[in-house]
Amino acid sequence: MSVSDSVPTNAFFDQHPDAVFTLNTAGELIRANARFAELLGYTPAQFVGTSLFQYLLPSETVRARQCFQQALRGEILTHDVSVRTKEQGIRSLLCTVFPLVEGQEVRGVHGIMKDLAAAERAEKHLRQREQQLSVIFNTMTDVVFVLDVEGEGRYRFSFANNAFAVTTGIPLAQLIGRLAQDVIPEPLRTMELARYAEAVATRQRQTWQETSDFPSGRITGEVTLTPVVNEDGTCTQLVGIVHDLTAQKQIAEALQISNERYEYVFRATNDAIYDWNIPGNTLYWGQSFEALFGHVLEENVSNLDLWAEFIHPEDAARTVNSLLQAVESADVRYWQSEYRFRRADGSWATIFDRGYVLRDAAGRPLRMIGAMQDISERKEAEERQLQMSREVFKQNADLQQFAYIVSHNLRGPLANALGFADLLQRTSKDTEVFDTSLKNLHASIRQLDAVLMEVNTVLSIRDQQEVPRLELVHLAGVCQRVAQSLEEPLHECAGTIVCHIPEDLRVSGNRAYFHSIFYNLFANAIKYRAEGRPLVVEVEGNASPETGTTITISDNGSGFDTVKAGQEVFQLYKRFHAVGPGRGIGLFLVKSHVESMGGTVAVESQVNVGTRFILHFS
Template identity: 30%
Template sequence: MEFGDSRSILDKVMRHSPDMICAIDRQGSFVYVSDACRNILGYNMQELQGASCYSFIHPDDYNATVQVGKSLVYTNSTTYFRNRYRHKNGEWVPVAWSVNWSAEEQTFFCIARIPSESEVLSRQVQEKEEVHNALVEHGVDMLALFNTEGDFVYSGGSTLRKLGYEPEQLIGRNAFEFIHPHDTPKLKEAMRTALSTEEQVKVSDFRFKSATGEWKWLETTLRNQLYNASINAVVSSSRDITDRKNRLQRIRQSEQRFRSLFEYNPDIILIEDRDSTILDINPAGLLFFGADRESIVNNKLSAILPKEIAPVCMHYLQEAFTNKSVAFHLTLPVKEGDHKDIFVTKVPIIVDDEIIGVFAIVRDVTDVTQSQQELKKLSLVASGTDNGVVITGANGQIEWVNESFTRTTGYTLPEVVGKKPGSFMQGPETDPAAVQRISEKLEEGVHFNTVLINYKKSGEKLWLSIDITPIYNDEGQITQFIAIQKDITFRKEVEASQQQMAQDLYRHNRDLQQFTYIVSHNLRAPVANVLGLATLLPKLDRNSTVYDKALASLTASVWQMDTVLKDVNTILTTRDSKGNYVQEQVNILYVVQQATSALQDLLHISGADVKLTIPEDYTVEGNNAYLNSIFYNLLSNALKYRSPDRNLEVTIKCFGSPQRGTIISFTDNGLGFNMEKHGSNLFKLYKRFHTGIADGRGLGLFMVKTQIEAMGGRIEVSSQVNVGTRFMIYLT
């Protein structure tokens, strides 16, 4: 056979080919279509040429087809794909495409054909396999194949997601290695059963170790497929039920807790339906009613209650069925002339938004009611007494106080209920040792009395004599404490006043002894001299030397008497002014500087160095004149009794706080003195310890101590011979 030129041959191929051959430009328009388009799509060439190829594509295949065209432009390769085209009769026709992009022509060259039946079937099988694989991979079941020994020969499904194992971690290993020892016998028995039958074998609730070491709860189905040559294994489909198992476990635990609460609750618990039929009752209820379970359960509550009480219980039952919790008191006759006080709570039982019953919780409060009545009687008695009465629980927390307690302390009952008395009544002067003794006695549970400083609500100090008595129940346990508080503040103030008077009397007696000493010693001698010389002078010649000497001696004795009388006046003035002197805020640094200035010449001549450590603005409540005199006397003594071997150094320090008071330290490096020998006489009148060293009458330190005590303070001293002396002054 002879053929014409190649172009005529190509025309014949395109005209007689069963495949549709076409050219499509870059915009997707047909520029050429062979005659086969009529057989494949029902359109002739003229109907397709110039039309957009995308307008015939099934909507579900549109995006994928467009993506194929874009990728071909960049890869310049041939590709094969399938989509669906709309036939001229309106049906969707599957079309298999072979497409190549020509960059030079900017054209897609395509061959399209209808897939054969075998290709369609093959494609359907492939799609089903893909669906199957997707179900296996993304489904909830874990799939496995085992040989007769239980070794893994295949692992798939959700095994990786649920247990964390890759297939290669399991294939070849025995499944029983991963099963909990307690569950192994059950699984082995199921495997033996599966090997002996073609029926499905189901195993529930067993534990399988995950890749993390955690035990997972599984259920599985085994089916023997050893006879199936294409499988030849035991097929297992397992599901993770850990969450379900845990939920069931929590439900069981909750049921057990409820059952324990129901069975062992000391209160009576009944479960009633809408017409008051008792569905269940706990042992405490059976004991209370003195009946067995059979005689109560499935009977109406009204059958075991007195007639006058049953309607009340029914009323509250119906109210509880309106989805409200209700509570009420009842007095229940139990014997002739006897009764029980009960407190009833009814709570609706709701399941799936429906009230299926009511819990009736009954508590015997007879003892509580009786205690309240007794307490009420006691309160009537306590209300009539002038003493404060406090009733606390065994834990020490206040349950009740009477009006006298409020009048005495200022605290009302609502302010103190639930509090311990010590938490709000104790203060700075409350004796910790007394508080400790109270705690010990309360622990011992015995009656006792104590005296204690407490504080009113206003902050005023209050002395109380407290009698505390424990209250015991029938079992010998302390249930309450009753404290009766008597205000003895006036008595304590009188005692303090008497003590102060005794101290003042002692001090006056001591001063009287001092004055007796002055009269008998310091004053008697000059008086005797005056009397003797007064008798002698008239007898002497006024122009004689003896007369002049006697007159001079008389004058000296009179001056000596005057000095002693001035000392007595100063002492008496200071003593009598205690508590009556003018109190003022005195700047310590200022008065020390005043005293130092008055002795400046002597300090300079002696080469003394006075060091002050006193805050500039530090003040103390006292008397300016007294403090000036105190520092003047101490500085004068330091100068008089300085050491000849070294320059005098005096250090004055002041420190303290409003809480601690003021402390003043006065230290010198003078001669010092023997504390054991002279310490007891240091502050006595006319006592001197360095005779022959300096002039002095032994009055300065006596006055220092007297003035400090007049301001409510005290003074202490420590000294060492040839080292120095330190005075410590304490002012409030």
Template identity: 30%
Template sequence: MSLLTSDFYKQLLVNSTDLLSVIDETGVYKFVGDSVISILGYTPEELVGNSAFSYLHPDDVPATMALLEQASATDKIITPPFRFLSKHDGWRWIECTITNQLHNEAIKGYITNSRDITETLEERSKKDLHQAYYKSLFEAHPDAVFSLDKQGYFKSLNRQFSLILGFPEDVLLRAHFTEFIVKNDLSLVRTMFLNATEGTAQTLEFRVTDADNIVKVIHVTLLPVYLQGSVIGVQGIGKDITETLFAEQLVKERTEQLRKILESVTEPFIALDADWRYTFVNKAYCELIGDSFDFFNGQVIWQLYPDLLHSEFYQKCQKVAETGKTEYLEEVFIINGLVTLSFSIFPFDGGIAIHFVDVTAQSALKREMEKLSLVASKTINGVVIMDPTGKIEWVNDGFTRLSGYSRNEVVGLVPSMLLQGNATDPETESYIRQKYQEQVYFNAEVLNYRKSGEPYWVNIDVTPIKGPDEKLINYIAIQTDITEKKKAEAELVKLADDLYKQNLNLQQFTYMVSHNLRAPVANALGLTRLISKIDAGSPQFNSILNKLETSVYQLDTVIKDISNILSVRDAARTLPREMVNILAIVTDVLTPFEDELTSGNCLVTLDIDRSFGMMANKAYLYSILQNLVSNAIKYRSPDRALTLDISVKKDKRGFVYTISDNGLGMDMHVVENQLFKLYKRFHPSTHGKGIGLFLVKTQVETIGGKIMVDSAVGIGTTFKLLLGAKHVQ
């Protein structure tokens, strides 16, 4: 009989807690012991002939196969735990010893001795989890956690404990707890420690000295640590309460300070608990009612003054108690006559506090002000009522019409901060501020701005309102719209300025006309007298006749120039305007000069957005640009090819035209005061009448613009045109 069939070994294999099996080199079961039935639920026949790897968890197969390969080169390998699929209980954790018997002719495989360690691992995991929780509680606890042996030496401590004392952990772990206790507290703490080692939990507050020799107060709980029924040490939890104690002391001091402050408040102040009993009354309240604090203390206010149950004051107190929100009211009472009291009722922990002020005089004044406000609301002028700090309390409809702001938008604001802007005169602003500081009546004209941003002028009369004690109560400001008046004044100033300029221009024009007319007229008169004395058939007669014709032609030219200039001046009133595309009109100006520019190798650059357009008289704009381009070509330098740059840029006021060349240029110090005057020429070698720039300036100003020039001899000339309604000052 073989060993495998003997009852002894059969019973041994069936009842063993380990599973004995044999697998070949590829992991296929050749033999499985009967204990597999109790361990994994399979019969041996179900496993024999199958690969052991087919029962392993997929995540564990690669590592287990690698171990089997290693087993071929060694006698024995113990595997790490792996998961094996049982027949009824799912995955089980198995630990296995693999013995190499490939060389044994009787076995020719690997003997595997497997053990189910699932419960062991679970217990270990639970223990690790408990350890992790304990470690986390110990290390991460916000309070100081420590343990002492029975002799009082530190065995463990967390970071917070080290932070409180300021010593590193390795120093503390060699120390006895008594080394850090303040001397006067040492006896008490020793007793506490001994009681804890005898099995009684202890709680105490005492003082310690940290590494910086600073005394701190800590609150400590000591708990006995038991092992097998005996105390083996003490564990403690401590908290630094130094700042807390300091804060409590500070609260006590502040409370006493607050009590003294409330006692000194000149207006009545009381505090009531949740049952409406007096807990505090100040001196002002006692004086008002005529009783002492002892009389009120503990009394229910509604029982002392039952008439208050029918008052609005009672209702407001109830509301504060219910909602926890502050309430305000004014109510009339009979206290040595009719008085109006203004109450502030606010909650606090355990009750409500009440502060009130006698506002009888203010209420009467307020009613008077309301009457005045009714009158003010009907006036067309702007009326503003301000508090003593200058902030708006009320405005009438006239103000809202003037400024564009609603009443709700302006209440609480300072008028100057709201209405004044960039163009407001700083001296006027300073004057207004000064008068407000002096609290005196004043009058001023100031430029304000509506909500829309539109400027408007007002004349303001500001009157301070003071009480019987000369204390400032309000300001009242009356605003009168004087925009049209200021416009008329500005127009008169501009008209006077224009008349002055026109008078100067007229003097110049008269001089130039008389000068330019005198020569051809004198020549014509002299030639006329001479021709009557010469024979008509003589050669001299024809010569005189030709000279007479030249003089008349010169006279005609001057008259045409005069007519042209006068027509430009007169057109300003009725000049038609249209939307003009700027790039298109510049192109139109350059077209007639195209051949001349090309033949002279001139370089023309344009920097103009094709979308730019402006309202202007097209003929005048064309004439202006044509004159400037013509001048650039006429006065180009003979030493280099002409470069002509024309750009148009848009700014917040309109358009800026820049026409720049590299021509002959001019000495601005010499020509600056003569540049735009009639019949002035600065390049005698070049043909011209000296009227072009005069007409350009006249036309630019006629269409509402300005012209500026910068030039240098041998460098070139740049004309800058500011066109657009906003460029007119």
């Protein structure tokens, strides 16, 4: 190294962080800076003219003089020295000496002393810090890496922690010192390099999420890339930190899949699925709730009171109580009930509701998840089936009764015929008994025939459950024609039939049926007229779109006791008059005809006042 001819400037002396001094050729201090004075505990002025060696430990003076001599000969030397401070303390210093050359002549020696202890401490501290950082870097789970920016899209890995190797499966030996584009696999590479370029160009921190496949598996991470910028604003390094989100991501994905599945179940099922938070009393209904019942909820989250409000009043108390009881019983897990639930249009749905109660360890109810199943259709089908079996049962009972009655009614005249035939054999031809018996035998056989004819009529009616042809029947016309056909018996008893049915009244039905209805009712009126007053039958009819058509047939006849007769009035072969030739078939026919046309018939009667039949067609 060449030796400079210049004398160090004052500034160099005064501002130098180390102790700096100048010796003359005799080894006496010409000048020293503030740091030198500070090290030894004096002021700089106090040193001038004193020998440097007097400040050294005596054991080191010889070596120090040798070094001094060597420096005077033009060498640069560095050696350890120990100095005694003004307070008699000892300091180890590192001393460097080199010659002071003026012109071609060595005029003295320059020296620089460093506080060795301080330097050692600093280095030790540095080493410790480095170790700490190393421990931190290598034990942290986040990936840390440093890229040197070499320009032209080249980024070289200068540092990476263990987590990098663990997470990516790339050994650090294969990484450090290599270019990013040679290490990072596609398709990640292109994206990464674009990010690096962005960070370098903007000198802004970049943050993004990425998912990629590494030898250790698929990894999702949040990357933060921080550019390191030097004094002149150039980005020289990129420090990256990758926070591994894989586990969180997997949980989130699993949760999303599970939620989606739940949503699909909600949508797929026809049941209204609900989730009732019991302590908070919030009730969440699935989408089917609206579809099933038509209730539009302003907010999906409601509470139990809303549910209870929709339950049929007859079912509400029972259902709500059983639910609350189930929820309060620590050992009950399932609750189920059947109840009617109001639809938005006011109709009632039959619901089968089944819920599962979630409880904490102490058995306290937390939530209930359940499904409201609309079983209205099934219920209605069940009802129809029940109704059908009831009808079948009733028809069967009717048939049995019919068989019984028919056999009885056949047996009556048959027994008489047998009896009279027998009697005829036992009596002489020219007696009164013989004549009467013969006459009665005929009568009995005629009765027998009449019964068989009735059976035929009744059977044909029973077979014909539906009206063969519906037409608009002009009621007044039919009524008047029937009245005319009964003119003779009416004349005999001095009776009258008055028809008040409006001329324009027409009812959908069957003309023959209406004929039969009027005929049987009028014939009954004549048959059971009251003695002592002429029979008057009044027929009225009125119709309105709201109430339908009502026809009343009232007479002033003998009447009957409606309490005694009860429901049996219209039954086959039931008679309510002790006298007269009644067979108990007329009202049965009336009822059958009316009902097969979709109408109803009712009767009011008072003994000795009269009878009124009310036919109604809606």
